[in-house]
Amino acid sequence: MFTTTEEFTMQKASTRRNFIQIFPLAGLAMIAACSDKPAPAPVEPAPMPPPAPIADPVTTPPMEAPPPASEPAMTAPATSSQSGSMPMADPASSQAQMLGYVENAANADKVKYKNFVAGSHCANCGLYQGKATDKIGGCPLFPGKNVSGEGWCSAWVKVVPV
Numbered sequence: 258m259f260t261t262t263e264e265f266t267m268q269k270a271s272t273r274r275n276f277i278q279i280f281p282l283a284g285l286a287m288i289a290a291c292s293d294k295p296a297p298a299p300v301e302p303a304p305m306p307p308p309a310p311i312a313d314p315v316t317t318p319p320m321e322a323p324p325p326a327s328e329p330a331m332t333a334p335a336t337s338s339q340s341g342s343m344p345m346a347d348p349a350s351s352q353a354q355m356l357g358y359v360e361n362a363a364n365a366d367k368v369k370y371k372n373f374v375a376g377s378h379c380a381n382c383g384l385y386q387g388k389a390t391d392k393i394g395g396c397p398l399f400p401g402k403n404v405s406g407e408g409w410c411s412a413w414v415k416v417v418p419v
């Protein structure tokens with residue numbers, strides 16, 4: 258007999274715990290008794306993989322930013338302030354020769370370049386990066402160089418009004 262309520266409660270909990278522990282085994286025993294085949298062994302869960310190591314903030318150096326590329330992928334257009342310090346495109350360079358660039362549009366080879374438009378020159382070309390009144394300005398076809406506002410090349414395009 259129980260002397261206190263606490264003892265009664267502990268005994269009751271113990272009985273429930275015993276029942277929960279033996280119930281799955283009793284079920285397996287009943288299956289085994291009713292079946293020709295042996296009872297399946299209880300499946301144990303697969304062992305958990307060890308946790309990934311956590312970087313120690315004290316000993317692990319911080320990630321470094323990737324080094325800057327040696328050269329930019331694209332050449333940014335020259336601004337007016339940059340174009341003043343850039344060297345002039347050399348009309349004798351292979352790029353200039355390929356494009357038929359001349360420092361004065363009057364000297365353009367109009368026989369070779371049938372697309373020459375009278376009055377066209379760098380300062381009124383759509384690719385010119387200076388103002389129309391600038392004597393020199395940048396051009397994306399000559400990265401890092403200035404072209405003469407009075408110059409011309411076969412890539413001249415009319416300025417499209419905005």
Ligand code: SF4
Pocket residue numbers: 358378379380382383384385386395396397398404408409410411412413414
């Ligand atoms: S593309 Fe235009 S600005 Fe550039 S060199 Fe030719 S004519 Fe001059």
